[in-house]
Amino acid sequence: MTATDVTATAEATRQGAPGLPPREPRSEFGRRHKPELSAGQKQALRLARTLVWPAIVVAILVTQIPFLVTIYYSFQNWNLMRPGSRGFAGFDNYITVFTGGAFLQSLSATVVITGSSIVLSVLFGLGIALLLNRTFVGQGLARTLVITPFLMMPAAAALIWKWSMLDANVGMVNWGLSVLGVDPVQWNTDFPALTVIMVLTWQYTPFMMLILLAGLQSQSKETLEAASVDGAGPIRSFLYMTLPHLRQYIELAVLLGGIMLLQVFDPIAIMTRGTGGTKTLSYLLYERAFVGLEIGEAAAYGVITVLLTIIVASVALRLLFKIFSTEGAKS
């Protein structure tokens, strides 16, 4: 494999256009065109809109319409176990949400589990990416093996961890600890949140690693060599050159990881069932709706959760992540 692996697509692009001058630094849409649009451009614009609309319509139908219905349900007094008792509830459900105490607990469980899983998997991912970025025997095989946890079906991963790895009687982890002379650990009873974080970190580290490795490989070797010749040690050049270079890759890793981890449901449903600080918002919503059968209350939780997510997402997307801003893309 060559250093250009990661940039294969960019490469392909260039090869597809032989004889073209190298791409200009940035030709973000619209930038090259003057604000006043010519007739041709207007036509192009119309066509472009036509192209985007089907996708937007489908996205709205599948994700937004159900949510609007959720808002409607959140003002209903509706318990499925009591048919016929359905009616308008005003803000009762929201009052229950904010006075019940379950919401804040769940919010903090979500922050703790999502947050620590992201931080840990970025750290481990960075470490492994650095290790795999060296040239060594069996590099390709090592990388192949390391990415496997990310490809594992989360339900299978959770089942295997629960029954084969962390089981109190036949689990490999406790057996490994006993070899080291450590007493068996009651994972699910004593450390439910840690159990979930462990499994998530295991699953998402390869994902972060892939992105960060791409970042490392896109770093110019000449610059690093030059720094080395100038007497910069590996730590200095990592801190002052590699890390800043990796910054947008880390941001991307956190963003994508956040999107996926915020929704996480499988390991909680399979391993801990919401005990001991693992009742994340996703699981709480599920439980209110399908165990409590409190449709109205569950909907109110859903609305609040979505509002919160929108706030977090807007802040994250617009402020933290330069990827999205055209200004940032220039740098």
Next chain:
Amino acid sequence: MSTSVVSAPRAVPARRRTRQMRHRASSAALTAFTWIVTLGFFFPVAWMVFTAFKTEAAAATSTPTIFTSLSFDRFAEVLDRGFGVYLLNSLTASVMSTVIVLLLAIPAAYGLSIRPIIKSTDALFFFISTRFMPIAAAIIPIYLLLQNFGLLDNISALSILYVGMNLPLAVWMMRSFFSEVPLEIVEAAQIDGANFFTELVRVVLPIVAPGIAAAALICFIFAWNEYFLASLLTSTMARTTPPFLGSFVDGRGQFLAVLSAASTLAVLPVVLAGWLAQKRLVTGLAMGAIK
């Protein structure tokens, strides 16, 4: 990797030789460490596959058995329980949703990237924000809607929901690939009188094909692995593999080997695809966003 640049040996001055020796020793140590970490990460997967070949009794011992008779019996047992149907359902849902996502996302990404479109960032932001929304928040209406239309336990309905789930990521990734296409090419095509669609199919698609493949692979993986919607919205006819796996936890006693066999079969397609296409995976995720 990176051999072309780094390992092109230069003349090494004699006084740096000892330093190089030390460098070699620490390099060997680092390699060993890398392999320990790698194998540690891979261990649960390897153990799952290994357990799948054991007998139930050997799988359930508290001290792990390494030397034991191995057989394909557990896999046969898994298939006997109709696992094939569930795998087929997973395949249908994944392929169907991925194809629809591509049909929608390719034009959308094209429209968002190559042509000047006002507020394209906003459209993009809208797409990605739908991915942030917890599906759980909309599950009740989805459930009741599907139920009203008799679409519970229906593989097409599940596929459409997967389209909603994967569309944002696909549009987002592909837009980046499309904006890699030099405007000159497109403009040249337009001067030639090519219309939008011939331009898209003949000129642009071949250039971005690797990117599309990456996006498709990722959509396929997410659909194949999806658990929440599948477990709530399907029961028998359309049940996919992830929710079915849990039924191998058997109240009659030992089940670890058969559970491992089922899990191995369930993860196999995506793991193999991921292994074969790992370059694409990286390109898709990283290059999709950062140029």
Next chain:
Amino acid sequence: MKSYSVKKRMLLSAVAFSSVGVLLAGCSGAGGAATEDGPVSLTLATVNNPQMKDMEELKGAFEEAHPDITVNFVSMEENDLRDAVTKDVATQGGQYDIVTVGSYEVPIWGQNDWLVDLGPLAEADTAYNVDDLLPPVREALTVDDSLYAVPFYGESSFLMYNQEMFAAAGLSMPTNPTWDEVAGFARTLKTDDVAGICLRGKPGWGELFAPLTTVVQTFGGGWFDEDWNATVNSPEFTEAVTFYTDLVKDAGEADPVSTGFTECLNLFSQGNAAMWYDATSAAGPLEADTSAVAGKVGYVHAPVKETDEAGWLWAWNLAIPNTSTKQDAAWEFVSWATSTEYIDLVGTTLGWERVPPGSRTSTYENPDYLEAAAAFAPITKDIMLAVNPTQPGVNPQPWVGIQYVTVPEFQDLGNQVSQNIADVFAGRDTVENVLDKGQELATTVGDAQK
């Protein structure tokens, strides 16, 4: 077997007619009312307990006798089954033609008109012999003279102990042990490898709170008093929960929060636990040849404190949701799986100790069964007939049912309180704190009943 009697048809159409509103809401697109023409495919949701796994194994015999009916099993863990089936039936989802429901759900769902009244069908079918169903179980499934489900197997709870371990330690088990005696034995027999006693700790009202509620009741406590005032943080309730969690922590299994019926069965059947307090239906699998303790298990009455008996009463039943469009075929299967014919089939093909127990009186008159199940069959029947679902505890209660409260909100209440008790097992919270929270939740539930 294939032809349907005219009377049965009429009854069924009456049932279908009475629920026409339900059907309209539930089966749009799914193809109208029941038809018996052509091949029919039934979907059965069930729990992955041993007896149901056997049923899945034997369904071929039914399909052979009914070539135009196929039965698809969807088996799940107990908690998952409840979530899935409740959701489906409550929203009139119509995904299942046959559901496995507990005796807790049957009266509630029956009153909501969610289940087909099987009484007329069962009575019309002379071969079915509905009067053979074990009386306490049949009562639990009957609301206002309508039989909303038929029992697949019924159970009480008792204490199982490993006789070899007791003999080795020089201990002897009384036939009516008290909880204090049991706790003493457990603490004596506990070693690094062997749990003194296995008690469920997995959250879920049907998991943890099945045994725990019986402990609470024999300690003199209960969820509600006679006037639906919540009594979850009463001294008796607190004492019982403290006793239970302490016992598990001192002498119970490792990782209690992961441990439910299945896990205890695994542990005890492999000789890794000295005692196990759980369902009487566990005895069958314990005496099967896959079990390492077959023939070594002693069975005695549920341990008590203030009451004479403390066993629960439970049945896993088969019911047909009103939304099913294949009710005739569904009844064919339901009546087959709960018939004496099926019991004989299990006995002759899989072994008599694996027969689904506690559903029919005739089972306890069957010499083959009594011989194979000599160790546990008589005591099972005795306990099932001895327990009192109308007043299982010390004080009177305003509902019928032992290890649960027969109101719709109980599954949510029991589930939440059991999740909090998981924190007690881990030492993250105190019993008092947890039960105070439980009291708050229970008060809301109780107030709704007043």
